[in-house]
Structures are given as structure tokens and as C-alpha cells.
Amino acid sequence: MPLHLSTLHFVAAPVTLQEGIKILERDDYKCRYCGLDGRASFENALVMSVDFVVPRARKGKKDVNNLVACCRPCNMIKGTDVYKSFEDAKAYVLKQREELRKNWQEKTAATRAKSATG
Numbered sequence: 033m034p035l036h037l038s039t040l041h042f043v044a045a046p047v048t049l050q051e052g053i054k055i056l057e058r059d060d061y062k063c064r065y066c067g068l069d070g071r072a073s074f075e076n077a078l079v080m081s082v083d084f085v086v087p088r089a090r091k092g093k094k095d096v097n098n099l100v101a102c103c104r105p106c107n108m109i110k111g112t113d114v115y116k117s118f119e120d121a122k123a124y125v126l127k128q129r130e131e132l133r134k135n136w137q138e139k140t141a142a143t144r145a146k147s148a149t150g
């Protein structure tokens with residue numbers, strides 16, 4: 033499968049290519065946080081990664097139960113905090129994404145209004 037090359041190239045270093053494939057296949061190449069489909073386009077494939085639900089920085093284990101398919105933006109938003117459960121982490125990530133979206137929409141609306149009048 034051609035997507036493997038691009039996807040695996042970006043799998044986080046502590047996870048081997050084989051381990052990465054297993055997680056991505058299990059999760060159907062979809063980000064477990066936002067649902068981004070890593071198979072939908074090349075751009076999506078490029079941002080797919082594997083996330084440690086409990087981060088390695090917090091002694092999270094490299095265990096299939098602690099690994100999920102994740103897009104890089106969600107991975108970045110989630111950061112190295114520890115959550116009570118995966119559901120909690122997901123709720124946090126989705127909330128943050130919504131805030132970012134609002135800010136982005138406000139900014140792009142302001143830019144559009146400027147260029148329309150200017």
C-alpha cells in the first residue's frame with residue numbers, strides 16, 4: 033500500500049515501523065481524536081502519526097493499549113499532559129481545536145473584510 037511509505041516515515045521514533053502499522057491499521061488510519069482520515073488524501077497521510085495516550089515523558093508505556101492513531105495537530109494540542117482517560121484527552125483536544133477554529137475564523141473574517149474595503 034503506497035500510503036505506508038509516507039505514513040511510516042513520520043511515525044514517532046520510539047515506535048518501530050511495524051508497531052506503527054499495527055496501530056494505524058487497527059484504527060483504520062483515522063485520528064482517534066478528530067477523526068481525520070489518513071487515507072483520504074496525501075496531505076492527510078503526511079500528518080498521521082501514533083500517539084502515546086499517556087506520554088512517554090510521563091512514563092507512558094509502549095503498549096497497544098496506550099497507543100492510538102493520531103494526526104500531528106491533535107498530537108501537538110494534546111501535549112504532554114496526563115488525562116484521567118482517553119475520553120478525557122479526546123474531549124480536551126476537541127475543545128482546543130474548536131477554540132483554534134473560532135480564532136482562525138475571526139482572523140480570516142477580519143482579513144477578508146479588510147481586503148474587501150481596502
Ligand SMILES: [Zn+2]
Binds near residue numbers: 064067102104
Ligand atoms: Zn486529529
